[in-house]
Amino acid sequence: MPKDLAQLRGEIDAVDRELLGLLNRRAALANEVGDLKRAEGSPVFRPEREAEVINGLQALNPGPLKQENVATIWREIMSACRALEAPQRVAYLGPTGTFSEQAAVQFFGSSIEHVPCVSFDEVFQAAAAGTAQYGVVPVENSTEGVVTRSLDLLLTSPLHIVGEISLLVRHHLLRKHASLDGIEAVLAHPQALAQCQGWLGKHLPNAERRAVASNAEGARLAATNPAWAGIASERAGSEFGLHIAAHAIQDDAFNRTRFAVVCLPQTLAAPQASGKDCVSLVVSVPNRPGAVHDILVPLKQHGVSMTRFESRPARSGQWEYFFFIDVEGHPSQPHVAAALADLRKLCAFYKVLGTYPVGD
Numbered sequence: 112m113p114k115d116l117a118q119l120r121g122e123i124d125a126v127d128r129e130l131l132g133l134l135n136r137r138a139a140l141a142n143e144v145g146d147l148k149r150a151e152g153s154p155v156f157r158p159e160r161e162a163e164v165i166n167g168l169q170a171l172n173p174g175p176l177k178q179e180n181v182a183t184i185w186r187e188i189m190s191a192c193r194a195l196e197a198p199q200r201v202a203y204l205g206p207t208g209t210f211s212e213q214a215a216v217q218f219f220g221s222s223i224e225h226v227p228c229v230s231f232d233e234v235f236q237a238a239a240a241g242t243a244q245y246g247v248v249p250v251e252n253s254t255e256g257v258v259t260r261s262l263d264l265l266l267t268s269p270l271h272i273v274g275e276i277s278l279l280v281r282h283h284l285l286r287k288h289a290s291l292d293g294i295e296a297v298l299a300h301p302q303a304l305a306q307c308q309g310w311l312g313k314h315l316p317n318a319e320r321r322a323v324a325s326n327a328e329g330a331r332l333a334a335t336n337p338a339w340a341g342i343a344s345e346r347a348g349s350e351f352g353l354h355i356a357a358h359a360i361q362d363d364a365f366n367r368t369r370f371a372v373v374c375l376p377q378t379l380a381a382p383q384a385s386g387k388d389c390v391s392l393v394v395s396v397p398n399r400p401g402a403v404h405d406i407l408v409p410l411k412q413h414g415v416s417m418t419r420f421e422s423r424p425a426r427s428g429q430w431e432y433f434f435f436i437d438v439e440g441h442p443s444q445p446h447v448a449a450a451l452a453d454l455r456k457l458c459a460f461y462k463v464l465g466t467y468p469v470g471d
């Protein structure tokens with residue numbers, strides 16, 4: 112005879128009690144790990160170990176839980192265990208409801224202390240000064256290209272990149288009421304205005320486009336004036352009591368933003384090889400014909416793939432540039448180490464921004 116609802120719920124309750132006991136045993140072990148790490152002064156957050164735990168469990172997973180559920184559940188369990196070892200403070204462009212906040216929570220799990228900042232500069236300052244241990248900043252968008260301020264800050268800052276995460280970014284037009292009538296101004300971060308410019312030109316050609324510090328700030332302001340609309344996430348809309356006047360208005364349905372996770376080198380050493388890694392560099396070359404071509408030769412000779420090549424003006428007034436380069440692999444692999452050593456000899460300036468596992 113099939114079990115009835117009460118019976119099934121009774122069995123679920125019993126499993127939950129067992130799980131609660133097991134999770135608390137796990138948390139107590141993490142507490143002990145925390146004591147060991149405090150004694151030796153080593154970092155609490157170990158992304159490569161977390162990846163090993165998740166990959167190991169996925170390899171054993173008999174189902175019916177899906178692989179991505181296993182990853183989500185254990186990411187949260189480890190986030191809670193990490194927080195018991197020591198609270199992890201993470202800075203990002205706030206206020207609540209930004210995609211940067213979503214990226215921070217997706218990367219670290221929800222058991223973090225939030226340090227919302229008013230600008231990318233402040234995120235870097237917070238992580239460099241120790242107000243936060245980590246910062247999360249957007250570096251590239253699939254529609255608009257690089258986030259120039261983040262790249263400029265990476266060039267000069269002592270922080271290095273220890274991880275990356277990519278988010279599907281859906282922008283909604285948010286407002287006090289759900290119609291497009293009477294919108295005089297649209298307030299959002301310049302990146303979001305740019306990612307939605309086709310839609311805005313077509314549907315709100317006469318509305319002023321006003322750049323503000325973040326999309327969530329635009330949503331907050333839109334809540335103060337019925338003639339204003341913001342462009343932000345659904346989460347920001349509910350945070351400020353706004354309606355969605357138009358869904359998913361970004362010009363590219365697959366609009367994605369890549370975020371870098373940054374910290375001081377002493378907070379977390381470069382992660383060990385995970386099997387799917389990337390090295391981010393910034394270099395400049397002597398101002399002579401063929402110099403840019405030359406720096407690519409060692410990569411080809413040693414069989415190292417380049418996944419990104421961006422230029423930023425060096426601000427010398429001499430038409431000189433910095434080149435932001437991502438290559439596949441880890442410096443512990445001899446061909447990667449050899450390619451980087453040869454490339455370095457050809458550069459006037461050479462800085463490794465970080466070595467880290469490639470994000471989802």
Ligand SMILES: O=C(O)C(=O)C[C@]1(C(=O)O)C=C[C@@H](O)C=C1
Nearest residue numbers: 144155156157160161189192193
């Ligand atoms: O293995 C460790 O180093 C731990 O601190 C334990 C643990 C975990 O919960 O499994 C927690 C935090 C680290 O980022 C990695 C893993």
